[in-house]
Amino acid sequence: MSEQPPMAEQKKKEKEQPSSGGGSASSPSVSSDAGGEKQLSNKELKELKKREKAAKRAAAKEAAGIDPATNAQGKGKETQGGSGSSKDKTPKTVSHIKKQLNNAKIHDPTMKIPHMFGHLETREERISSTPKIASIVHPSILSLTLKISTYKIVGSSARCTAMMEAFKDVIGSYVTPEGASLQRHLTGHLSHQIEYLKTGRPLSISMGNAIRWLKQRISIIPITTSEERSKSILIEEINQFIMEKIVMADRVIVEYAEGHINNNFKILTYGHSNVLAELFEFCAVEQNKKFEIYIIDSKPLFEGKKLAKKLSKLENIKLHYNLINSLSSVLEKSNIDFCFLGAHSMLSNGRLYSRVGTALIAMAAKNKSIPVLVCCESLKFSDKVQLDSVTLNELGDADDLINTKPFNKTGFNLQQYMNTLNNKMLMEKENSSKGKKGGNNSNKNSKQQQQQQQQQQQEKSKEEDEYDLSNWKSYPSLNILNILYDLTPPEYIQKIITEFGALPPSSVPVILREYKSAT
Amino acid sequence: MPEFDIKQTYLKFLEDDPEMTMPVAAIESLLTMLKVKQPSTSSELIRLLSDATTELKVSVKNSVSLSAGCDLFTRFVLRNTHLYSDWESCKKHLVENGQLFLSRAKESRDMIAKIGFHLIKDDDTVLIHSYSRVVLSLLAYSKSKFVRFRVFVTEARPGSDDGKNGKDMVDALKSLGIPSCFIHDSQVGFVVNKVDKVFMGAEGVSESGGIINHVGSYQIGVLAKNANKPLYVVSESHKFVRMFPLSPDDVPGNKLEFTTNPEIGLLEDANIDFTPHQYITALVSDLGVLTPSAVSEELIKMWYD
Numbered sequence: 001m002s003e004q005p006p007m008a009e010q011k012k013k014e015k016e017q018p019s020s021g022g023g024s025a026s027s028p029s030v031s032s033d034a035g036g037e038k039q040l041s042n043k044e045l046k047e048l049k050k051r052e053k054a055a056k057r058a059a060a061k062e063a064a065g066i067d068p069a070t071n072a073q074g075k076g077k078e079t080q081g082g083s084g085s086s087k088d089k090t091p092k093t094v095s096h097i098k099k100q101l102n103n104a105k106i107h108d109p110t111m112k113i114p115h116m117f118g119h120l121e122t123r124e125e126r127i128s129s130t131p132k133i134a135s136i137v138h139p140s141i142l143s144l145t146l147k148i149s150t151y152k153i154v155g156s157s158a159r160c161t162a163m164m165e166a167f168k169d170v171i172g173s174y175v176t177p178e179g180a181s182l183q184r185h186l187t188g189h190l191s192h193q194i195e196y197l198k199t200g201r202p203l204s205i206s207m208g209n210a211i212r213w214l215k216q217r218i219s220i221i222p223i224t225t226s227e228e229r230s231k232s233i234l235i236e237e238i239n240q241f242i243m244e245k246i247v248m249a250d251r252v253i254v255e256y257a258e259g260h261i262n263n264n265f266k267i268l269t270y271g272h273s274n275v276l277a278e279l280f281e282f283c284a285v286e287q288n289k290k291f292e293i294y295i296i297d298s299k300p301l302f303e304g305k306k307l308a309k310k311l312s313k314l315e316n317i318k319l320h321y322n323l324i325n326s327l328s329s330v331l332e333k334s335n336i337d338f339c340f341l342g343a344h345s346m347l348s349n350g351r352l353y354s355r356v357g358t359a360l361i362a363m364a365a366k367n368k369s370i371p372v373l374v375c376c377e378s379l380k381f382s383d384k385v386q387l388d389s390v391t392l393n394e395l396g397d398a399d400d401l402i403n404t405k406p407f408n409k410t411g412f413n414l415q416q417y418m419n420t421l422n423n424k425m426l427m428e429k430e431n432s433s434k435g436k437k438g439g440n441n442s443n444k445n446s447k448q449q450q451q452q453q454q455q456q457q458q459e460k461s462k463e464e465d466e467y468d469l470s471n472w473k474s475y476p477s478l479n480i481l482n483i484l485y486d487l488t489p490p491e492y493i494q495k496i497i498t499e500f501g502a503l504p505p506s507s508v509p510v511i512l513r514e515y516k517s518a519t
Numbered sequence: 520m521p522e523f524d525i526k527q528t529y530l531k532f533l534e535d536d537p538e539m540t541m542p543v544a545a546i547e548s549l550l551t552m553l554k555v556k557q558p559s560t561s562s563e564l565i566r567l568l569s570d571a572t573t574e575l576k577v578s579v580k581n582s583v584s585l586s587a588g589c590d591l592f593t594r595f596v597l598r599n600t601h602l603y604s605d606w607e608s609c610k611k612h613l614v615e616n617g618q619l620f621l622s623r624a625k626e627s628r629d630m631i632a633k634i635g636f637h638l639i640k641d642d643d644t645v646l647i648h649s650y651s652r653v654v655l656s657l658l659a660y661s662k663s664k665f666v667r668f669r670v671f672v673t674e675a676r677p678g679s680d681d682g683k684n685g686k687d688m689v690d691a692l693k694s695l696g697i698p699s700c701f702i703h704d705s706q707v708g709f710v711v712n713k714v715d716k717v718f719m720g721a722e723g724v725s726e727s728g729g730i731i732n733h734v735g736s737y738q739i740g741v742l743a744k745n746a747n748k749p750l751y752v753v754s755e756s757h758k759f760v761r762m763f764p765l766s767p768d769d770v771p772g773n774k775l776e777f778t779t780n781p782e783i784g785l786l787e788d789a790n791i792d793f794t795p796h797q798y799i800t801a802l803v804s805d806l807g808v809l810t811p812s813a814v815s816e817e818l819i820k821m822w823y824d
Contacts, residue, residue, distance in 0.1 A: 371765045494765050495727070500819060502763040504727040504796060506812035510819055 112472075112479045113395065120395045123149075126199045136189075137196040140169040149200035151301060156344045156380055157246050157274050160206040163197065164242050167214065168235050176227055183223060187215050202394050205345035205353070205382045213241065249377040249499040254279045257340070257375055257497045258287065265291045265337045268330070268370065270361045272303035273342020275375040277310050284316040293317055294334065298324040298357045300400040300482065324357050331368050339365040341488075343376035348383045348512055350490035350505030352376075356483055359389075362492035371494040378498050381512050389487040396482035402469045425449065523555050525571045526578045529585075533681070538652060541722070542588025542757050543624045545575060549592050550617040553610075561600045561609075568593050581679075581791060583723040583731045583770070587760035594822060595620070627755045627805035628653055632660035635753060635803035643668040643715045646707070646743075649675030649733040650683040651720025653753045657803070658718075659695055670699045671710055675733050677787045684733075704735050708742055717743045721754040726763045726818055728796035728811020730754070731770055734789055740798035749800040756804045759818055767793045 113122065144166045147153045153162050170193055176182045194211060197203070203211070217237055221230045253275050261267065261283045269276055283289045293311065297304025308321050322330050330336075339361065345353040352358065352374055362372045386392055429449070472478050490505035500511055528548040533539060539547075552571055558564040572589040576582045596613060603609035631653055639645065639661045645668055647654050658670065670692055678684035685701065692699045702710060717739060721730040730736065730752050743750045764770050770793045775786070796811035803809075806817060 495763060500823065501761065501815075502726060503815045503819075504812060506810075507727075507815040510812075510816040514819055514823060 112398070114479050114481055116390055117393070117395065117481060117483065120393055121202070122395050123397050126202075136192050138166070138170045138173065138193055140166040141193045141197055145197050145200035147200075148197070154301065154303065155272065155274060155342075156204040156206045157250075157377065159201075159204055160210050160379070161242055161246055163207050164210060164214075164238050167193070168238050171231055171234050171238075174231065181223060182227055182230055183219055183221055186218050190215065190218075205384075206377070206380045209379055209382075210241070210245075214238065245379045246377060249379065250275045250278055252499040253375050253377065253497050254282045256502055257373065258283055260338055260340075260373060261289060261291055263289050263291065265289075266294065266334055267291060268294045268296065268336045268339040268361070268365065269307070270296045270304070270324075270341060270358055271298070271301075271355050272307040273375065275377070276340050276342050277307055279340070279375065280311055280317060281314065284311075284314045288316065290316045291318070292320065292334075294320045294322060294330055294336065296322055296324050296327055296330070296357075296361060300396070301355075303355070324360065327361065327364055331364055331370070336365075336368070336370050339370050339372045341372060341374045343374050343380055344485060345384075346374070346376050346381045346496060346505075346508050347386050347487075348381075348509050349385045349387075350493070350508050351386060352488040352490075352493060352505075353382075353386070353389075353485055354488065356389075356486045359486045359488040359492070362488045366492045372492055374493055374496045376496055376498055378500060378511050381498075381508060383512050386487060389483070389485060393486075394484040396484050398472075398480040398482050399470075401480055401482050402472060425453075523552060525549075525552055525574055528552070529575060529579070538625075540624075540652065540755070540758075541584045542591070542755075543621060545585045545588035546592045546617065546624075546757075547621055548575075549589065550614065550621075553617075554614065558610075559606070561606065564596070564600070564610075568596060581722070583760060583762075583791065584721075584758050586762075587723050587758050590761060591757055591821070592617070592620075624755065624757050627757070628656050629660075630805045631753060631755065631803055632657045634805070634807060635751070636661050636664060636666075638716070638751060638803065638808075639666050639668055641667050644671065644713055645669070646671040646673075646710070646714040646717045646739070646748075647688065648673050648717075648719045648736055648739050649679070649685055650688040651753065653755065654718050654720050655688065655691055657753055658692065658697060662695055662697055668697070670697055671714060672699055672701050673704050673707060673735065673739070674701065675735055676704060677734070677785070677790050679733050679790055704738075707739055711742050711746045711748065714743075714746075714748055717748055717750040719750070719752055721752050721758055722791060723758050723760040723762070724752070724754050724802065724814055725793070725796075726761060726815045728799060728802065728809075728814040729764070730794050730799065731760075731764070731791055732794065734792045737767060737792045737794045737798075740794040744798045750798060751801055751803055752799055753803045756806050756817065759814055759821070761818055761822070764793045766795075769793065 113120070144153070144162055147162070148159060153159055167190065170190065171186070174182075174186060174189060176185055190211075194203070214234075217234065221233065225233070257279050261279070267280075280293060283291065295304045295308050295311075297308075304321065308319055311317050311319055320330070320334075341352070341354065341358055341362065343352055343354050347353055352362070365372050384392075469478075469480075472480055493505045495502050496505055496508070498511060500514065503510065525548055528551055529544055532544040532547050533541070549568065549571060552567065553564070556567055558567050572586075572593060575589060576586050579585055595616070599613065599616070600609055603612065635657050639658075643666075645658075647658075647670060661668065672685045672689045672692065674685040676684065689699050689701045700710075719730075719732060719736055719739070721732045723731040725731060732752075740750055770791055774788055776783075799811050801808050801810060802814065809817070
């Protein structure tokens, strides 16, 4: 645990960076930024007084047992210096931390997000709210958060599995403090981990469901069970949960969906989904069916490449890889039989919440009367109702849309011509340097040449600039939006395949009811 | 004792009792098989059942509603075998419950008539498709309650496997004293504006709430939807089947053939089609009047409880 304070500091630096970057870009924003900070500090002063009172009260309660969380926090404070001051005395209950997080959120007016999406949390806001609890976060949660935030682990089921694996580590190294019971204290401890995990990316629906399940399991362990025993019970149950809700569920879904893929079929799919990859592999390897898959992919995550790479090893599948821009022409010329889609979540009104672009695919497929099938584990079902993809969504980093390399290929002929031109110039240079006897005249010539070269270079850089938006924040009227999910209406979906069988989108609430009674 | 033939038993049941539907006949023949073969262990019982089910499904041409009955019975057996420690009592219980199920299945038609009867009002004009025992019992019940209504009956060609089609329906209706008009299938569009509601039976109700029924149902469904006429499907709940066709070509057994041979006339083979759930207003079953999406709920309840 002693390594964590530096991490917290690092996070702080990260937090400072975006605001300072914004400040240097445009001068008026600096003043408003500073004003924002002042206001915040005023608010904080008031909050401090409240908290001190609360701390006194809580101190009496906690006198009996020393919470390791606060203990560790204390150590962290020493190394961090006086930055946190009296704040760190406050007991780390879940509600307190949540309050603290909400207060720490900085609404940076320089963040350029369209007003319609202003309510969504940006990455900077998420990160800015962490450092206080970073010191009690388990290392495997730290590494998981990093992997999730950099999209190394992506996809609802993959993230959920990774989280549950990390929770096993957390539970394994957990020690119940004196005077507290595991049933009561562990859930709080997990909540800290989850709060930190949220700073990487917001939790997926499946993660939320899994967390709810885990907390419920913790709370029903009999109080007489020894600590070691209850920890091993929990770890065993997590293993079983992953097996039952993800691994086996996927296998059952594959068995249900396999009937839709026959020899010489053409399948359309979008991005990457674990279940679908398994399904295609199963059909090609186990059942020896030969078919074609059209993978549609899109910026900025290019998850389809992952699927393409996985499936390219299989002989029976003929793969086509297209970007979403060319969707209409793909649908036009190829006789596609089925469209298979993965899901992030199924909402209770039958809408599909999935990677941005899915709705477009589903609509286009419906337009060509291609049946759209969704493969989705019941773990991903949510009782939420959402009517549009604006209310609840996830903002990606806008820079992800900018930083991908622009189209910078020059035609082969042009390249050759440029090469010969360069060679000629070099030759001439050499010639001129050889014949320095010419004196002034040749010198002038070389100078002129140099100037020409410079001009050319400038023109070249100008040309590149046309495609370069890396300093987009300095253009006041330019907003860039990188949204991660969208919502597909139920009319476009023919069938949802879950481990409970296949159903129409209108029957999602049935699964929710049954599923809830099952857990 | 001659070898027991499940298919013959099944066909005999259908022949003996014209009022019996295919899933009920399937269950009855499975029960008879259990009585005759007397399996001595539960694994033998399960094996016997699955063998007989597949044999029936393969040998009978139109196996949709039949498989609904078989699956239901197998499910019922599997759920109840582990409840008994003693094998003999389990077997006895099975046979008894099977009998109970059969009697309930037969009663369900009267129940549907009582549930669905309020859907037909005085001075209604009703369109019905082909021959259906449930629809007939519903109309007869309404008539007995002195509701005055008229009926369009489609011919429904080609006829179903048991040879019944609209002709039998219209005869039955006329003998009951219900004024009926017998029309060609191609005349549905011509009369649909004069119709108040459409009723049809079903061979099987799929998980989505769509129905598998005598060919021609789909086009009537589309026409009714277009004319904003409600389409009610009248079906017993034992016809709910765990299958999910997406379009009429997912229905098993319909083969199409293109030929230049002048000897070959009309396509007589395809006699069932699939009507997707969006064309169906409600399902009238012994469980009550259901929306199409409630079917999957009932099915999931049946299979996961």
